[in-house]
Amino acid sequence: MPITELSSEELESFELMIPQEDFWLNDAFKELQSAYQQNKFPHGLLINAVKGFGQLKLAKAIGASLLCRVNQECHSDLKENNQTGAIEKVATDSQLNFSVACGNCKSCLLLQANTHPDFYLAERLLEKGKLKQNISINQMRELSQKLVQTSQLNGWRVAIINSIDDMNISSFNAILKTLEEPGQDTLIMLISHGMGKVPATIKSRCQVLNLNADKNRTLDWLINKNSDQINDDEISNAMKVCYGAPYASLEFIVQGYQSEYKKLFSDLDALLANQLSANELLVQHKEHMLSLIGWIANYFHQVSQSISLESASLEKAQRYGNVPQKTVMNLYEQIINLNRAQSSGSNLQLTLQLEAILIHWFELGRKIVHYSK
Known part of the structure; x- marks a missing residue:
């Protein structure tokens, strides 16, 4: 299903990969790679941090990696069945591969065009030019219905809810059953800007990924982004104001x-x-x-x-x-x-x-x- 059926987000270029210099997101991505290799990859992932850490960017990169056809084709090899003689796909060690999206396959191109049928982004909708206050119960019901259907490209189905802060009790309840029994090769990612808003029923059904950025590495990252335009004390203050969130700190500096x-x-x-x-x-x-x-x-x-x-x-x-x-x-x-x-x-x-x-x-x-x- 195209992204626009659940989301009001403007159709812009879909970022498939995390920039190499954005170390905190790459660290989180590697953590999930490790979980995938150990066969501990979650079906419900709660990505938590204050605003300005790039939770949505990380979620999109994770989704792109799972949906990438090149990665999916590494999941199995062809082998002849000794009993029937038929050529079948069988799991191999490469099934535990979880790599950055290639950017060139059919799936990646569909994502970049915001038309991938197995990717869903749910967020507040526009009504008369203004965002609604909450993600509605109808959106969550629609999402749940879509996620129980067969994948149209015979691969993963990926959903991002951006963000859990914008949900109410009704929309929480509408997604609980799907989080508990999401189906095979399904990943639901929920963006959070603070665990205080997250109900216990949601926490218990998700793996929590708390994003953190080392203070010294963030300082170096911001210095590299701003070169000689600002001194270290001003950068440190921006980090303090923005609770250490790299992207928010960068905007604070750039905007003066x-x-x-x-x-x-x-x-x-x-x-x-x-x-x-x-x-x-x-x-x-x-x-x-x-x-x-x-x-x-x-x-x-x-x-x-x-x-x-x-x-x-x-x-x-x-x-x-x-x-x-x-x-x-x-x-x-x-x-x-x-x-x-x-x-x-x-x-x-x-x-x-x-x-x-x-x-x-x-x-x-x-x-x-x-x-x-």
Whole structure:
């Protein structure tokens, strides 16, 4: 089935292979190669990491490798049956081969054209030009029905759900049976940006692959990507802001978000001190509205850490010492929920909701000043 029947993704070139320099994805791919060689390859794979690690890129490369006709033809050899005289395919040691997709066979060409009949990508659909808030139960039912059918190219069937963060209880339940009994030569990959959203029933039916990137190797990777354009300290800060996610860190650097990010934190402190209004803050940062919600989430997370750590600097202790940590975490959760709904709601709705959270932060600062007098 063509990719567009389950997905709203624009038809763009399908990346069959992971770039050689993207070490963390290649490390994960090799881990799966090892599992395949040991006959421990999963039928349900949960790929987990914060945004910016390239989970979807890895999932597509895995799917392309399984669907590649060159790899599939290595799975068996022709041999004469001694009893019937018929020529049959029999399993050989090469059956345990799991290589990078060739890029030239019929299957690879179909993937690159987004028309492979045995590859499925399920994600939020477009409705009137906007993404729906969730992957629907109907999408999961349709996917389950497709995966029990015979492969059209007599090979693997591969499905990617991008992402599990966009599913609800109904869509979870609709895919459970298929995850439990997926059928032979079927792989279902679920993209996750945090295990907190993943129900236990899903975890128990999948092998979890947590993506990690060594800090020093990521630093070198970013330096190579940016050459002399930025110093090591700025790169390290980008990694901190983006929780070590290489692709997110690279975008942060390339887009020149460093100074804007620092100014936002300063303005949020000014908001708490009642030196700036919520509306003024939003006006000053309106050009970066797409990134603003995630950055504010980082701010509240760091404030919470400063409150809980005894080793916090004197400056931070004085600034946040009277701020209730429970309130900060509540605001953080509100921002996280808003971040998730960002692509499905209108800009006006999101701005109003964000302003309400910032007003709460402003009012909290006013109360702290009042009670400290």
